[in-house]
Amino acid sequence: MTMLSTNRNSNRVETTSIMKANRAVLQVVMAQQTSDGAGVNLKRSIGKHSLSELDPFLLLDEFRSDDPNDYIAGFPSHPHRGFETVTYMLAGSMQHQDSNGNTGNLTAGSVQWMTAGRGIIHSEMPQQEDGLMWGFQLWVNLPAKDKMCVPRYQDIPPADVQEYVLENNGLIRVIAGQSNGLEGPVKDVVTRPLYLDVRLPEQAQWTHPIPSHHTAFVYVFEGEGYFGKTETDPGRKISSSHLGILGRGDTLMVETGDHPVRFLLLAAQPLNEPIARYGPFVMNTRSEIEQAFQDYQNGRF
Numbered sequence: 001m002t003m004l005s006t007n008r009n010s011n012r013v014e015t016t017s018i019m020k021a022n023r024a025v026l027q028v029v030m031a032q033q034t035s036d037g038a039g040v041n042l043k044r045s046i047g048k049h050s051l052s053e054l055d056p057f058l059l060l061d062e063f064r065s066d067d068p069n070d071y072i073a074g075f076p077s078h079p080h081r082g083f084e085t086v087t088y089m090l091a092g093s094m095q096h097q098d099s100n101g102n103t104g105n106l107t108a109g110s111v112q113w114m115t116a117g118r119g120i121i122h123s124e125m126p127q128q129e130d131g132l133m134w135g136f137q138l139w140v141n142l143p144a145k146d147k148m149c150v151p152r153y154q155d156i157p158p159a160d161v162q163e164y165v166l167e168n169n170g171l172i173r174v175i176a177g178q179s180n181g182l183e184g185p186v187k188d189v190v191t192r193p194l195y196l197d198v199r200l201p202e203q204a205q206w207t208h209p210i211p212s213h214h215t216a217f218v219y220v221f222e223g224e225g226y227f228g229k230t231e232t233d234p235g236r237k238i239s240s241s242h243l244g245i246l247g248r249g250d251t252l253m254v255e256t257g258d259h260p261v262r263f264l265l266l267a268a269q270p271l272n273e274p275i276a277r278y279g280p281f282v283m284n285t286r287s288e289i290e291q292a293f294q295d296y297q298n299g300r301f
Contacts, residue, residue, distance in 0.1 A: 023210060023249035025228035025236040031062065031219075031243065037124075038073035041065060045219060045243040047139070054245065055215055055270040056191050058083060058282060059139035062221060062241070064090075066132045074125035079301055080116035081292045082147040082282040084140045084189070087112045087124070088175065088197070092133035098122035099301060102153055106135075109158030111175055113186050117142070117149035119292070119301035136219075136264065143271050144284050146190055160185045168204040173197040177267070179208065191268040198254075199262045200225065206254045208265065216246040216267035218254075225261035229253045238263075 029051050031043035040063055045051065047059030065071055074094075087094070087106055094106040099121035106112055106124075114122070126133060142149070156175075162182040163173040172179055176186035177194030184195065194214065200206055210216050218227055220238045227244050229235035235255065238244045246252060252265065276283050281292040295301060 021250055022207075022230040023216065023228055023246040023252050024230050024233045025238070025244045026247045027245045028236060028238055029243045029245065031241045036061065037075035037078075040073060040075065041070040043241055045241075051243075053141075053275060054217060055272065056141040056268050057138065057215065057217070057266065058141055058275075058277070059137070060219060060243070061137045062135075062219070063137070064132075064134040064221075066130075068126075068128075068130050071126055071133045072129065075123060076125070077121055077123040078280055079119060079121045079296050080114075080280045081119040081296075081301070082288075083116060083142050085112075085114045085116065086138040086140060086195070087114075087135060088138075088195075089135040092131065092135070093127040094124050094133075094135070095127050096122055096124045098151075100151065104153070104155045106155075107158065109161060109173075111154075111156040111161060111186065113154040113156070113176075113189065115142070115149065115152045115189075117147070117151045119295060120151040121301050138266070139282075140189075140191060140193065140268060141271055141273075141275070141282060143190060144273055147283060147288075154186055156185045166200075166204075166206065168201055168206075170198070170200040170204055170206060172199075191271070194265065194267040196265040197262070198265055199260070200254065200256050201260050202256050202258055204256045204260075207251050208254075209251050210246070210249070210265075210267050211269075212248065212250050213269065214267040215270045216252070216265070218244045218246070218252070218263045218265050220244070220261060220263040222262035223256075223259045225259075225263070226255045226257070227252070229255065 031045040175195040176184040224239040
């Protein structure tokens, strides 16, 4: 297991500066082209060498292509233990199946929040031979006390994701947490996440509260905008395929210029626990990773 890394703060970005009302952007990270599964081409912003994790977030991938060669092989059966996987689809269709007999179809606008817990084997396979396949997969860590919980799914159809229109004709989809009095359909997640899909037109401004103790970031996937304006910081321009790590504060301010922007806003309670990860397993110690491999090989998932 030479690839195993056990750490408490690996590539951790310090966000404990003096609190201000508005969150500034501390760092901008460009997503890198890579592949996963059976050869699915994607862009990874969290889970790579320059940003291995952002507590409690472990990975963020964007997959987007209208070339079936980039996605048709999908993600055949593979195990997970110790964390949660979140799939959010913008276009296309992906079917999931698992070792407990669960099955479902993720279509455009749908969300799946899977708590792997003590262990599950699942697959995610495209249900189309051509056309656009576009979405995101996020990994969120579980605290030590919950890593061996019973696995569960929250499969959420598009109609259950509430959204609202801003006065400037922007559009907000609320996947988890609260926004403008609406509550996302994802429930009972220990890290108390906020997950929004935000679209703003050109020449617009938008401010949104974020729990001050949460780790937070934005990922821009269309257009560009200016993020993190404070009393002493004019904000930073972030364009498509870039992630912005936010500092401490209570709110985020976003402005656009001559171009619209669409981005994910994500925030969650940090765990501040040691991380041991190897492939599809994320635990707290090396011995727990070794136990996960033994359990998987002995058919205990």
